[in-house]
Amino acid sequence: MTDRQVLISLIAQRLNTGLNHPGDPARNIPARPIALPFGKTAGMSEEMSELVSNSVTMIAEAIVYLIETDGATELIPREEARAMRDAVSEGVPEGPFVPLLCRCDRKRERPLAMLTMNSTEAIIIDGPTLLRGLRKRKIECPHEMVQS
């Protein structure tokens, strides 16, 4: 099964069993399940059940198609998207450099360190180099260099 088919079958299954609405924490509305009229009921004939199942699959295919066409959105599994972002950031060997500043340095003239933004997910630094550099400064603002 392709990722697209996995998604279609997940949507179809949830149309059948009920969807979860995420709610809206900002408005204090909790998440809740939404019951849909596509589930199997006790007295449903085999024929009717198959008809409902086929309809649910067609609706799921139509939703995915809508997202990909009018929605102009590519459906990429999270792990694949993460790997692509990492590959793009690894293609940039150095920089951009971003100064690490204390809030006392309002003119932004005395960075405590320069960090290399090599990923959108995390800033990976050489710990010993950063810590050695910071240890050479006074803790109190404005963090002048101390003689070692």
Ligand SMILES: [Zn+2]
């Ligand atoms: Zn400071």
